[in-house]
Amino acid sequence: MKESNFYSDEFEQLIREKTEQYKMYPSEKVWKGVHNSLHTKRKWFIGTMAFLVGGILFFAGRELINPSVHPVLATKALAASDSGAALSKTPVPAVIRRSALTAYHSTNNATAITGRDISAGTGNEEAQDQSYKGITITLSHLVISQPDLSEFLSHAVRLPDEAPALTVIASKGNISADAVPAKVSEDALAHNIHGAGETGQKPGETERTVAAELADADASDGLNARSVLESLSEKGVQEARNSRLGHNLLARTRSASSTVSGGKVSDLSESRVSDSAAISANASATSIAEASDRERLTWLHDYAMYTLPSTARQPRTYLQLTLSPTINYRTLSGGDDGPGKFVPQAPVSPLHPGDAQRYVDHSPAIGFQVGGSVLYRVTRNLSIKGGLQFNFSQYKIRAYASNSPQQATIALSSYYGYIIDSLTSYTRVGNFGGRTQQTYSNDYYQLSAPVGFELRVLGNERLQFNIGATIQPSYLLNTNSYMLTSDYTGYTKEPSLFRRWNFSGGLEAFLTYKVGGVRLQAGPEFRYQLLSTYTTQYPINENLKGYGFKIGIVKELP
Amino acid sequence: MTEEAILQGCLKNEAAAQRELYNRYSPKMLAVCYRFAHNREDAEDMLQEGFIKVFSQIHTFQNKGAFEGWIRRIIVHTCINNLKKNKRFNESLDIVHAHGVQVREESVPSIVQAKQVVECIRLLPIGYRTVLNLYAIEGYSHKEIADMLDIEESTSRSQYTRAKQMLEDILIRKKILPKPREKSEWLVAIR
Numbered sequence: 001m002k003e004s005n006f007y008s009d010e011f012e013q014l015i016r017e018k019t020e021q022y023k024m025y026p027s028e029k030v031w032k033g034v035h036n037s038l039h040t041k042r043k044w045f046i047g048t049m050a051f052l053v054g055g056i057l058f059f060a061g062r063e064l065i066n067p068s069v070h071p072v073l074a075t076k077a078l079a080a081s082d083s084g085a086a087l088s089k090t091p092v093p094a095v096i097r098r099s100a101l102t103a104y105h106s107t108n109n110a111t112a113i114t115g116r117d118i119s120a121g122t123g124n125e126e127a128q129d130q131s132y133k134g135i136t137i138t139l140s141h142l143v144i145s146q147p148d149l150s151e152f153l154s155h156a157v158r159l160p161d162e163a164p165a166l167t168v169i170a171s172k173g174n175i176s177a178d179a180v181p182a183k184v185s186e187d188a189l190a191h192n193i194h195g196a197g198e199t200g201q202k203p204g205e206t207e208r209t210v211a212a213e214l215a216d217a218d219a220s221d222g223l224n225a226r227s228v229l230e231s232l233s234e235k236g237v238q239e240a241r242n243s244r245l246g247h248n249l250l251a252r253t254r255s256a257s258s259t260v261s262g263g264k265v266s267d268l269s270e271s272r273v274s275d276s277a278a279i280s281a282n283a284s285a286t287s288i289a290e291a292s293d294r295e296r297l298t299w300l301h302d303y304a305m306y307t308l309p310s311t312a313r314q315p316r317t318y319l320q321l322t323l324s325p326t327i328n329y330r331t332l333s334g335g336d337d338g339p340g341k342f343v344p345q346a347p348v349s350p351l352h353p354g355d356a357q358r359y360v361d362h363s364p365a366i367g368f369q370v371g372g373s374v375l376y377r378v379t380r381n382l383s384i385k386g387g388l389q390f391n392f393s394q395y396k397i398r399a400y401a402s403n404s405p406q407q408a409t410i411a412l413s414s415y416y417g418y419i420i421d422s423l424t425s426y427t428r429v430g431n432f433g434g435r436t437q438q439t440y441s442n443d444y445y446q447l448s449a450p451v452g453f454e455l456r457v458l459g460n461e462r463l464q465f466n467i468g469a470t471i472q473p474s475y476l477l478n479t480n481s482y483m484l485t486s487d488y489t490g491y492t493k494e495p496s497l498f499r500r501w502n503f504s505g506g507l508e509a510f511l512t513y514k515v516g517g518v519r520l521q522a523g524p525e526f527r528y529q530l531l532s533t534y535t536t537q538y539p540i541n542e543n544l545k546g547y548g549f550k551i552g553i554v555k556e557l558p
Numbered sequence: 559m560t561e562e563a564i565l566q567g568c569l570k571n572e573a574a575a576q577r578e579l580y581n582r583y584s585p586k587m588l589a590v591c592y593r594f595a596h597n598r599e600d601a602e603d604m605l606q607e608g609f610i611k612v613f614s615q616i617h618t619f620q621n622k623g624a625f626e627g628w629i630r631r632i633i634v635h636t637c638i639n640n641l642k643k644n645k646r647f648n649e650s651l652d653i654v655h656a657h658g659v660q661v662r663e664e665s666v667p668s669i670v671q672a673k674q675v676v677e678c679i680r681l682l683p684i685g686y687r688t689v690l691n692l693y694a695i696e697g698y699s700h701k702e703i704a705d706m707l708d709i710e711e712s713t714s715r716s717q718y719t720r721a722k723q724m725l726e727d728i729l730i731r732k733k734i735l736p737k738p739r740e741k742s743e744w745l746v747a748i749r
Contacts, residue, residue, distance in 0.1 A: 011726060012694045015675060019695050022672035023585035024592055026602050031580055033606045038613050039573065421559055423574070425581040496573040537574075 025405045025426050028493055035495065046477050049447050053388050056372050060319050315556040318375040320385065324525060326548035328393035329364040330442075330533075332357045334540040356540050359431065359488045361398035365441065368392050369527070369548060373450065374557070381456040389472065391446040391527075393544055397482060399491055400434025408485045408492035412537040427492040429482060440491070442481040444533070444544065448474035448504060462514045470506040472527075481533075484540060497538045503530040508550060519554040561625055568616050576613055583626060584609070587633045593679055593691050594637040608636035634696055638688070638706050647684050678728045686721030693718050 334356060373387025405426040412421040429440065452470030459465050479498055482491035510523025525548045532541040559567075559578050567575020588605050595601035611632050619628050641647045679687060688707070692698045693714070700718070704711040729735035 011722070015679070015690075015725070016695050018672045018675040019589070019593065019679070020586075020672075022589045022676045024588040024598075024601075026584050026588045026605055030584070030602050030606045030609075031577070034580065034609045034613070035573065035576070037610050038571070038576065423559075423578055423581070425577075426585070494577065496577045 032495075045475070049388075049475075049477075053372075053390060053447070056388060057321075060321055060372050314377070315558075316377045317557040318377070318383070318519075318554050319557050320373045320375055320387070320521075320552055320554045322369070322371055322373070322389075322521075322550050322552035324369040324548035324550040326367045326369060326393065326527070326546040327364050328367045328544060328546045329395050330362070331543045331545065332360070332362075332540060333543075356484055356488060360484065363396045363398070365394045365396050367394050367546060369546070369550075371448075371450070375454065375554065383454045384452070385454060385468075385470075386449065386451045389448045389450050391448055391474070391546075392444070393446070393546055394441050394443045397440040397442060397491065399438060399440055399482075400430040400432070401436050401438045402428050402430055402434035404428070406430065406490060408490050409487070410483065410492065410494060410497070411486040411539055413539050422486070423494060423497075425492050425494065427485070427490050429491040431484065431488055431490055440482055442479075444479050444481065445477040446474045446502075447477055448472040450506060452506065459512075464512045466510055466512060466521075466523075468506075468508045468510070470508075472504040472506055474502050474504050474529075476500050476502065483534070483538065486539065497534050499531060499533060499535050502533075504528060504544075505530055510550060510552075512554070517555065521550070521552045521554060523550060524548070525550045565616070565619070565625065568613060579612075580609060583629055586626075587629065589676065590630065590633055590696075591637055593676060593695070594634075594641060594688060596684075600640070604637050604640050605633070607640070608633040611636060630696070634692070635706075638692075641684070641688060642707070647688070674732070674734055675729070678725060678732060678734065681728055682721055682724055686717055686724060689714055689717040690721040690725065694722070 332355070369389055369391045371387055371389030373385045373389075375383045375385040377383045405428050408425050408427040410423045410425075412423060428434075429438075450470035450472045452468060454466050454468040457465050457467055476498055479495065481493070481498070483494055483497065484490075485492055504527055506525060506527045508523060508525035510521045510525075512519050512521040514520075527546040527548065529544040532538075532543060534540065534542060559575070564575050564579050564582070568579055584605060587608065588601055591601035591604040591608070592598065595604055608629075612629050615632070619625065679690065682690065689703060692703045692706070693700065698706070700711045700714040703709075703714040707714070726735060730737060
């Protein structure tokens with residue numbers, strides 16, 4: 001490589017010697033560039049965590065701005081959807097329509113008008129079509145086979161939101177179909193028609209049976225129609241109670257109906273009701289009224305149980321978003337407290353004995369914390385929580401800048417505190433003197449996962465006073481910090497001596513105030529880093545601490 | 559930390575060992591880069607790229623030579639590759655007669671300082687400077703230089719001869735070197 005006469009030329013030798021003596025000190029960004037390109041796993045970690053936090057904040061913000069459907073309504077919609085899917089392919093309204101179930105019976109005809117009226121017998125195809133919303137179908141001359149119809153409608157008639165205004169009119173004359181509507185729920189008749197398929201009957205057969213039944217009712221006193229419609233109500237209640245409470249009542253109603261009509265309903269389709277039966281029916285009007293009362297009581301019971309939204313039950317999970325401006329500082333420890341006393345991790349400063357705290361000029365600075373947590377209410381007053389939090393903390397250093405770099409030695413100690421090695425670098429930041437006085441900042445960017453509890457101490461549902469505590473495993477995302485050299489004469493940067501994983505503890509007390517669907521909170525907090533900022537190799541311990549004022553918003557999760 | 563410990567740590571991708579290696583050699587290597595580069599920023603970019611190569615290829619170091627020499631070769635090659643990306647640099651290698659360099663004469667003779675010599679080298683045209691750096695300071699042969707720079711060996715020789723002459727002239731004008739008749743006495747005096 002080298003030519004033989006290289007050193008023969010004195011001029012070349014001089015140039016070589018002088019250039020070899022020359023040294024330049026690169027800026028810190030060169031090492032950062034090298035370090036970042038060599039340790040890309042950290043970048044992935046930071047990117048992943050940033051994505052995670054961003055995602056949480058995005059969904060949390062979206063939930064606050066545009067809340068999802070109330071759980072009670074969602075449950076109703078789901079239930080309606082399920083039953084509708086089982087019986088019909090048409091979409092079922094999520095909210096139960098209010099309707100008054102009114103039954104009229106006459107000797108000539110019976111009419112049921114729903115939200116969409118159905119005219120039976122106008123065509124089997126129409127009856128099968130489930131997409132005929134708005135079509136008016138009028139039931140005329142209906143003869144209903146009560147057991148069959150009850151079976152069909154047991155799936156269909158939903159519990160109305162209003163108590164059935166059941167009116168029994170024992171009339172011998174014809175009643176206009178339009179003048180005496182009988183309102184049932186919209187789904188009832190739809191399912192009635194559709195239900196024919198479920199029981200193996202053709203729709204046409206069902207309608208024929210209904211028509212025949214009501215035709216037979218022409219000659220009766222009308223109680224057949226009444227009992228049938230009453231049975232509709234009963235079966236609707238029974239359905240709403242999940243076939244638990246209505247069995248007895250249905251049996252009684254059927255019994256009463258049989259008594260009134262003088263036998264099975266199917267028998268009525270083959271013979272007209274005698275005058276004596278009509279008389280006995282009139283005589284039993286009192287018992288019908290009692291049955292009506294029982295029905296209303298049953299309805300009230302079921303309405304309270306299944307329809308009224310639950311009120312007292314509180315949700316257990318909450319989303320909490322917080323922001324805290326903080327004042328950050330640190331505690332420094334590690335030093336020779338006295339002659340002959342062995343202090344682990346003691347710095348090696350022959351010229352400046354004692355704690356490092358005495359030789360530095362530091363001051364607090366402002367930082368912040370932002371994060372989100374999920375709270376789970378264990379008891380009425382106690383909640384546990386876990387989440388993610390980003391922490392930016394810093395404090396200021398008063399030091400001196402100089403033009404010429406000076407050697408900066410950092411002693412490295414073993415686990416037991418003995419000095420075993422040293423790191424040497426160069427710095428232009430002096431602790432005791434230099435060209436100009438400068439203020440430097442020690443910045444720390446941490447991601448932590450607070451896990452802890454909140455305890456309600458005082459207050460009611462609207463205004464509360466709480467205390468809380470957390471333990472926070474944290475990861476140092478980045479730092480721009482100066483470390484004190486071992487002889488305390490300067491500051492240098494040595495990222496490899498920073499502890500990446502750490503633990504912090506947090507204490508807080510806050511007031512919460514409930515406004516609408518959210519709860520606002522504000523109060524002081526204190527955060528202390530439990531382990532030193534530096535690894536155990538660095539002889540000086542630094543524990544960061546922050547005093548903050550946390551403000552937050554809490555919203556229940558669906 | 560011993561060099562062996564640093565090497566072992568770097569092989570394990572330990573940040574502390576890498577930092578120690580960097581702290582130990584980066585001042586010298588930045589000076590090398592500075593002699594090739596246009597300015598300090600370019601030099602730092604070259605240094606960063608060079609050290610990334612050092613750490614990523616450290617497993618190829620076979621302990622047969624000096625560790626510093628191995629690092630230095632990587633840094634120099636990185637500098638040359640960076641220079642070759644510059645069109646002006648490639649053109650400058652073909653210029654046989656460089657334009658005269660304006661050098662202000664110093665009124666007072668000064669002590670020869672390393673920085674002065676380096677700054678004088680940087681006054682040379684880029685083509686001259688590169689060949690001078692590679693041959694006189696880094697110790698490459700003209701054949702190696704010709705291969706590295708994709709030029710003829712004769713071109714490398716002529717460039718070096720002119721570069722040396724020009725540098726000497728600059729040093730004399732700046733009173734860093736004595737005039738030829740005083741040269742031998744001066745060389746003795748400065749050592």
